[in-house]
Structures are given as C-alpha cells and as structure tokens.
Amino acid sequence: MYLMLALLLFSQAPSDSDIQLRDRLTTKYGGKLFTVRTTPSGTRLRFDADGKLLGTRLEGMFTLHGHIHVEAVNVRSERIEITGRRSFLSFNARSGKLEEYPTRQSFRLEFLRRSGVTPDTGIDAVLVPLEEVVKDLPPYWVRLVNGTPIRETITDPDTGETVPRASEAQNLTPVSIKRLSPEYPTDLNDYSISGSVVLRVIVDEKGKTKVVDIVTPMGFGLDQAAIDAVHRWEYEPAKRDGMPVKVYVRVQFNFSAPR
Numbered sequence: 001m002y003l004m005l006a007l008l009l010f011s012q013a014p015s016d017s018d019i020q021l022r023d024r025l026t027t028k029y030g031g032k033l034f035t036v037r038t039t040p041s042g043t044r045l046r047f048d049a050d051g052k053l054l055g056t057r058l059e060g061m062f063t064l065h066g067h068i069h070v071e072a073v074n075v076r077s078e079r080i081e082i083t084g085r086r087s088f089l090s091f092n093a094r095s096g097k098l099e100e101y102p103t104r105q106s107f108r109l110e111f112l113r114r115s116g117v118t119p120d121t122g123i124d125a126v127l128v129p130l131e132e133v134v135k136d137l138p139p140y141w142v143r144l145v146n147g148t149p150i151r152e153t154i155t156d157p158d159t160g161e162t163v164p165r166a167s168e169a170q171n172l173t174p175v176s177i178k179r180l181s182p183e184y185p186t187d188l189n190d191y192s193i194s195g196s197v198v199l200r201v202i203v204d205e206k207g208k209t210k211v212v213d214i215v216t217p218m219g220f221g222l223d224q225a226a227i228d229a230v231h232r233w234e235y236e237p238a239k240r241d242g243m244p245v246k247v248y249v250r251v252q253f254n255f256s257a258p259r
Contacts, residue, residue, distance in 0.1 A: 021119065022075040025082075028120075029070045033087060033100050034127040036109070039066030043086055043107045049114035051125030062134075062141060063089035063098060064187055064221030068107040068127075080111040080119050082127075089130075090219040097147035098130075098219055103191075140213045154200060154212060154248045163202055166238060166247040174203040174235040174247060182229035182253055185221040192257040193218075197226045199251045205244040207235040215250065226253045 036045065040057035042065075047053055060066055067087040074081040083106065090101040111122045134145045139157065143150070154163045166173045198216035201209050211227045230251060237244035 018075040018077075022073055025073040025075070025080070025119065025123070029073060029082065029123070029127065031070065033067060033069050033130065035130055035133045036066035036068065037126055037128055037133060039133075041065050043105060045108075046110045046112070047122055047126055048112050049117040049119075049122050051111070051122035054112075061185065061221035061224040062137060063219040063223060064185055067100070067130075068109065069100065069102055070127075075119075076113075078113055080113065080123065082109040082111070082123070083107065088220050091144065091217040095147055096149070098141075098144045098217070101219070138211075140211075144214065144217055150213060150215065154202070156202060156210075156246065157212060158210075161246075163246055163248045166203070166249045172238045172240060172245070172247060174207065174238045174249065176233070176235055177207065178232070178234040180229050180232050182222075182225040182255075184255060184258060185225060188220055188222075189258060191220075193220050193222070194255055194257045195222070197223050197253045197255065199223075199226055199230060199253075200248055201230055201251050202246060202248045203235045203237060204246045205237050207237045207244075209233050209235070212248065216252075218255070222253075222255050225255075226251075229253075 039060045039062055040053060041060040042057050045053065045057065046055065067089065068084045069087050070082055071084040086103045086105040086107045088101040088103065089098040092099045109126070111119065113119060130145055134141045154165070155161060156163055164172070195218045196216055197214065197218050199211050200213040200215055201211050203209055209230050211230055214223050217223050238247045239245065
C-alpha cells in the first residue's frame with residue numbers, strides 16, 4: 001500500500017523539464033496584465049493546445065471582460081494552468097487613457113498540452129497585451145488605450161467625408177423615432193460604479209446610427225453598454241433643402257449603480 005501511494009505521488013510530481021517550463025512561463029507572463037483575445041465573458045476558460053476556446057462563451061465587453069493580471073503558472077502533465085485576478089479597464093482623466101482597475105475576483109485559464117506543440121503556441125494565441133488587442137477594435141478604443149487627444153473634426157470612417165454637427169439654429173437636426181436605454185452591466189453590481197458617458201454619433205441619410213467616438217469615457221463596460229443601445233436607435237434624418245443629410249450628434253448617458 002505504501003509503495004503504491006509513493007508511486008502515485010511520484011507520478012503526479014512535476015518533472016525537471018516541467019519545473020523549468022513553469023519557471024520560464026512564470027517569468028514571461030507573471031505579474032503582468034493580459035487580455036484574452038476576443039474578450040470572452042467568464043473567468044474560468046479552457047483552451048486546446050492551439051489556443052482554441054473550448055465550450056461556448058459569449059463575446060464580452062472590451063473594458064469589462066477578458067482581462068487577467070497573472071499571478072501564477074502551474075504545469076501539469078496534461079495542461080497548463082494560469083491563474084490571477086480579474087481586472088476591468090477604467091478611464092483615467094488625468095492621463096487620458098484606459099488603465100487597469102484590479103479586482104479581487106479570481107481568473108483561471110487552462111491550456112491543454114499536446115505532444116509536439118510548444119505550450120507558448122496556444123497561450124500566445126490567447127493572451128495578448130492591451131495595445132495589441134485594440135488593433136482589431138474600433139478606432140476610439142485605440143485612441144483611449146494610447147491616450148491620443150480627441151479630434152475636433154468628425155469624419156465618417158466608411159467614406160472619409162467630414163460630417164457637420166447637428167444644429168437647431170440651422171434647422172439641421174435629426175428627429176428621434178426609437179430610443180432604447182442602456183443596460184447596467186450585472187458584473188458591476190458589487191462595485192458601485194456611477195458616472196456619465198458622452199458619445200459622438202453619426203446619424204446618416206437613412207436615420208441609422210454609428211458611434212464614431214467617445215467624448216467622455218468611463219470604462220467598466222459602461223461605454224459599450226451605451227454604444228450597444230445607440231446602435232439600436234432610429235431617427236428621421238436631418239434635412240437640408242428637403243434632402244436628407246448626414247450629421248453627428250452628442251449623446252449623454254448617466255449611469256447609477258443599483259441599490
């Protein structure tokens with residue numbers, strides 16, 4: 001019996017190569033903030049050796065989901081475990097940038113191992129620096145991550161044309177037909193986050209909306225909640241000489257934490 005127990009413990013103990021792998025991965029990832037590519041919701045995620053997400057997860061909100069401050073790396077015979085704390089992204093008005101907002105919530109990632117595949121292959125396909133992941137997102141997120149000042153001139157990202165601001169004085173205002181209020185993210189219920197978000201929104205010749213910038217950001221998923229709501233709004237377009245024209249408007253949302 002004692003012999004069997006000893007053999008079992010020996011089989012579960014990491015080999016020298018696994019210890020070296022753990023130390024190398026800890027040096028590479030430990031103590032740093034990373035974003036899970038595509039920012040899926042959830043804080044316990046499993047991937048195959050190539051970095052493909054196992055199971056079904058909804059795509060989350062960029063400033064709310066998928067950010068982990070790595071604390072430890074454990075190497076098992078069949079998987080790599082990366083654990084840490086969940087982080088949000090919040091807007092720092094002084095720096096003009098989105099910055100890490102650490103939480104106490106645990107975050108765990110598992111990567112299956114496969115013979116012939118270096119563990120870094122799957123992990124690097126999933127965990128990316130913040131500056132890298134925004135390259136696949138709308139330009140306003142790139143601006144807020146880099147701290148670039150807001151542009152005064154508004155251009156349509158699809159056509160490149162300059163878009164005038166709606167003006168009551170010039171009788172150049174779209175008329176709202178359908179408005180939906182944004183939903184307060186349930187992930188924030190324990191954090192009492194309140195504040196305002198201001199967006200710049202193009203209303204095109206068909207009354208469709210397109211968010212082109214975030215004038216007053218907050219982070220915490222609140223900007224995205226506002227954007228998601230606005231993209232479902234509908235307008236009667238502004239008109240000049242009886243013809244519909246494209247304009248932009250400023251829209252403000254006030255968020256209050258639920259009691």
